[in-house]
Amino acid sequence: MQPPAQVRDRISLKLECDGPGWPRVLLSEFAPALGERGIAEVERLVAERALTADRQSWTGAFAVRDLREQLAEVSGDVDRYVTVLAEHLASAVQYQRIAEALRAAGRRDDAVDWARRGVAANEGSPYMDRLRHVLVDMLVAAGDTQGAVRVRREEFARHPTAMAYRSLVDTVAVVGGGDPKGWAVGVLRERVAQQPACASELVDVLLAVGRDDEAWHEALHHRRSIGGAQWQTLLERRAVTHPAEVIQPYRDLRRAGDPQLGRQAALPAGRRPTTGAGGGVPGDRRTRSVPAVPGGTAHRAQTPTDVSQDTRRRWAVAPGLPISSTERNATPLRRSRTRR
Numbered sequence: 001m002q003p004p005a006q007v008r009d010r011i012s013l014k015l016e017c018d019g020p021g022w023p024r025v026l027l028s029e030f031a032p033a034l035g036e037r038g039i040a041e042v043e044r045l046v047a048e049r050a051l052t053a054d055r056q057s058w059t060g061a062f063a064v065r066d067l068r069e070q071l072a073e074v075s076g077d078v079d080r081y082v083t084v085l086a087e088h089l090a091s092a093v094q095y096q097r098i099a100e101a102l103r104a105a106g107r108r109d110d111a112v113d114w115a116r117r118g119v120a121a122n123e124g125s126p127y128m129d130r131l132r133h134v135l136v137d138m139l140v141a142a143g144d145t146q147g148a149v150r151v152r153r154e155e156f157a158r159h160p161t162a163m164a165y166r167s168l169v170d171t172v173a174v175v176g177g178g179d180p181k182g183w184a185v186g187v188l189r190e191r192v193a194q195q196p197a198c199a200s201e202l203v204d205v206l207l208a209v210g211r212d213d214e215a216w217h218e219a220l221h222h223r224r225s226i227g228g229a230q231w232q233t234l235l236e237r238r239a240v241t242h243p244a245e246v247i248q249p250y251r252d253l254r255r256a257g258d259p260q261l262g263r264q265a266a267l268p269a270g271r272r273p274t275t276g277a278g279g280g281v282p283g284d285r286r287t288r289s290v291p292a293v294p295g296g297t298a299h300r301a302q303t304p305t306d307v308s309q310d311t312r313r314r315w316a317v318a319p320g321l322p323i324s325s326t327e328r329n330a331t332p333l334r335r336s337r338t339r340r
Helices: 004-015 027-052 058-075 078-086 092-104 108-121 128-141 145-158 162-175 181-194 196-208 212-221 228-241 243-253 309-317 325-330
Strands: 288-290 299-301
Touching: 027 058, 058 078, 078 092, 092 108, 092 128, 108 128, 128 145, 128 162, 145 162, 145 181, 162 196, 181 196, 196 212, 196 228, 212 228, 228 243
Parallel strands: none
Antiparallel strands: none
């Protein structure tokens, strides 16, 4: 084990911000070797650096703040640690660290209070989900199941997304309570009426609760808000019970360059609908692979030259669709020759 003096020298380099910022110095790993005298020396160096650090330098300011927080943590004084963290409440991460430290110290009420403050102060933060999970876990552990569900419902009401709905359902499954499906769908319908772009979230939730028919009709009504991946999921489910209805949407998905309905490249190679033989090139009579459709079977077919383009599309998208006797008699299959 290295003596405290050498460890102190390495930390000094960190304080001076000479390196790229990594590897990060973790005082908790060096505390046993440093001892009380070593920790006191580190605190002195941090105080000196705080006086000389360039306040316009993000790296220097971060190094000082980070080491002050670590020193407070290794001190074992929870109140000191909370005080230092509270000096820079710039994100949900700081609130989470405070809440977790207080919870570990057995101060559950204080931990819940800080977590609630963090949720209220960091709306839209990318780190909010983790803080909210911590708050819900603490409420559940405290027996406040209604409070835990309330936190999830409030979040869904503010941001009605499929992810927020899954979190709500997971919490209800743990603590019990009424089924939130009807309420959640109602909230989303109101939001879509005001913001049609939210239709994609409504479709995802409807699919999640098994209301596929409603999801299909919502997607048709808000076509421009539905992405290619969602269309693919909708088409796969719809083709099982209503194969005739997936033809036109599949045609739309084939439109190259349409950013709202998706490109062919977004679909798996084995499921890309094609306009004509040979990958959609009109007049190409080479044999081709026709994409499989749920409920049907994948198969190889030859393209007859005298079959209308629309009929070929019907066969490609939904091979199980019935074909009239007129079409069948007028379109005899001929063996095509593969180009060499």
